[in-house]
Amino acid sequence: MAEIVTQKLIRNGWPQDEPPQMHEESLLEKTEGELDDEVEHTTWTEWRLDGKIVKRGAHVLLKKNVLADGIAAMLR
Amino acid sequence: MANTQAMCTAFKVQALNGSHAFGAQAANGVRTVTTKDDFFIALFLVTATRNATDTVYNTTGELAGTGNYTQGGKILPNATAPTNDSTTAHWTPSGSVTWTALTSSGAFDAAVIYNNTATAKNEVSVHTFSSQSITAADFTLTMPTNDGTTGLIRIA
Numbered sequence: 001m002a003e004i005v006t007q008k009l010i011r012n013g014w015p016q017d018e019p020p021q022m023h024e025e026s027l028l029e030k031t032e033g034e035l036d037d038e039v040e041h042t043t044w045t046e047w048r049l050d051g052k053i054v055k056r057g058a059h060v061l062l063k064k065n066v067l068a069d070g071i072a073a074m075l076r
Numbered sequence: 077m078a079n080t081q082a083m084c085t086a087f088k089v090q091a092l093n094g095s096h097a098f099g100a101q102a103a104n105g106v107r108t109v110t111t112k113d114d115f116f117i118a119l120f121l122v123t124a125t126r127n128a129t130d131t132v133y134n135t136t137g138e139l140a141g142t143g144n145y146t147q148g149g150k151i152l153p154n155a156t157a158p159t160n161d162s163t164t165a166h167w168t169p170s171g172s173v174t175w176t177a178l179t180s181s182g183a184f185d186a187a188v189i190y191n192n193t194a195t196a197k198n199e200v201s202v203h204t205f206s207s208q209s210i211t212a213a214d215f216t217l218t219m220p221t222n223d224g225t226t227g228l229i230r231i232a
Binding site for chain 2: 035039040042044045053054055056057058059060061062063064065066067068069
């Protein structure tokens with residue numbers, strides 16, 4: 001009986017001169033990172049193939065806003 | 077060259093002139109605003125120079141229109157009208173913005189908000205963050221809590 005193997009594939013990035021490719025997830029090195037400071041809370045996930053990033057996503061939570069201070073003071 | 081977080085100076089003047097409508101308002105003795113404007117957000121490369129001196133949105137330094145990015149950016153969800161906490165007025169987009177399956181044309185570290193209803197596409201503000209390069213994945217910008225301390229745009 002043939003063995004049925006389910007593989008999880010990941011679509012990589014593609015330079016302009018190459019078509020998109022699919023890679024078996026087990027071949028990729030997955031790393032996650034985080035930056036949390038007064039400006040932002042950012043998380044990212046990277047997938048590398050032979051040391052080269054083939055997929056990278058990020059989520060940025062903005063913390064630092066822009067403030068117009070002085071308009072109220074001028075109006076007082 | 078670098079991007080610098082700021083509320084654009086020209087926008088401050090336009091705000092005092094009643095040129096932008098982040099929310100609708102009933103007749104209040106001054107005017108009635110029946111429709112609010114559409115505000116967009118666009119992503120800019122680390123090599124760009126966006127700052128408080130900007131007056132209008134343009135594509136200089138913006139991500140190229142490749143890899144599932146469209147120049148001009150995306151409309152900001154705006155279901156929450158400006159309000160105030162104590163003496164500070166504030167406005168924050170009512171939801172996150174996601175670029176799906178994005179491959180950015182380069183590293184970027186700034187998002188520009190502008191009024192897309194305005195003919196000149198007047199710029200509102202520049203928001204900076206750590207340099208990001210996205211490859212074949214989602215990029216999401218989530219907004220801060222909408223209050224007088226952390227709201228994205230505040231007038232104190």
